[in-house]
Amino acid sequence: MDEFDGLKEECGLFGIWGHPEASELTYIAMHSLQHRGQQGAGIVSSSGDYLFGARGMGLLTEALSKEQLDSLKPFPHAIGHTRYASSGGSELSNVQPFLFKSHKGDLALAHNGNLVNAMNLRRALEDQGAIFQTTSDSEVLAHLLRRERGGGEESFEGRKKRIKKVLKQVKGAFAFMIMHQDSLTVALDDHGVRPLMLGKKDGSYCVASETCAFTAIGAEYIRDIEAGEMITITDEGIDFDHYTDTTSPHMCSMEYIYFARADSEFRRTSTYRIRKELGRSLAEEMQGIDADIVIGVPDSSLAAAHGFSEASGIKQEQGLLKNRYVGRTFITPGQEARERAVRMKLSPVRDIVEGRRVIVIDDSIVRGTTSRFIVKALKKAGAKEVHMGVSSPPLKNPCYYGIDVSTHAEIIASTKSPEEIRDEIGADSLTYLSVDKMHDVYHSFGSKGQCDACFTGNYPIDIEEAILPQEKDLKQKGV
Known part of the structure; x- marks a missing residue:
């Protein structure tokens, strides 16, 4: 699936505590998470006494200057965020990590996911006098944290208790990083919808949305963070806890299918292997189709095409090439713009497809723009037949x-x-691959459960009225 044809990445998180090169490592790790968000990026660092931040719009290289990074270098603790605006507008005020200053102490916050009760909480907080600076649902958590804090010095256990109380008030999908001057707390929602991983670099603990971030900085991948888990990292070490004992794991199926990089791992299994197996299962569904070659839509569908080829015995070829130098900033919304973008991005290889019956493997179809273009382009390049195989159920x-x-x-x-x-x-x-076969693949790799709502309509977390499409339209208009 091409990024101009529907699903957009969520956000990328990285944090590290107690490393002399914390900011530099965070910047490098964020490069490896750039596929999860291209609209803005930021880093907040802690000196141990105060928090300092830098952020900007666009890709990481555009968002953060050398001067900004140099200003953060002296500090041994950092969190970073690459953003795609799934909630809240695309503007600088919504770029994370958020940094809040007060006489009671500094607070930084980064979030991947979406809070389904954010609008209701926001209205209640506003009625109590809160003033919001952004349209992001993530800011709600910061207001709740500040409201729960009492006067005087706060103990370690007192802070944990406060954070747990607040996390129980928010509802939806979230991977949170909460940084104080002297601690980094990370938490995953009780369904574990968004991914979050724990690692270690030179004795310093780190967390990331995907293990490819650990690979980029030479860190050890320890394990996946579990649904409902809350981990606090300080100079004294790491504290493992849960903010709730009521959990029901439902990790997003599209992480396996499309979002995560092929070299990232979930439960110590690469997404490449999982996607390859999805392709093998799809081959069972397409046994009656005769073809000469199979090609994958680059890049996220190449592994599925490889698995399909192995299972079917049909030779895999590189029949579509991807232009990796198409910019994003000038692409505007609308069907015509999407079609133009796809034409710029993908090109058929005539020498490979001409006169042949072709099976094209894609990971999903959203609007159909990319699929329509691919079929038309392959036939124009001389393909006798074009059969589409999708390594996921109908979205x-x-x-x-x-x-x-x-x-x-x-x-x-x-x-x-x-x-x-x-x-x-x-x-x-x-x-299409069937829902049952998709789950069979996940279970074969030790999955603890997936969210398949985009395929089945079975939402594991109840949807509140405040985030239905009409509400989203109002938020986009600034109402």
């Missing part, structure tokens, strides 16, 4: 947990059958 439903597809109007499969989609994209056939 039919909006996501309210941090992926920016939140209305049925954005999703072609919400109103059209596979046969109707096949006709619309011009393919000779269209086959």
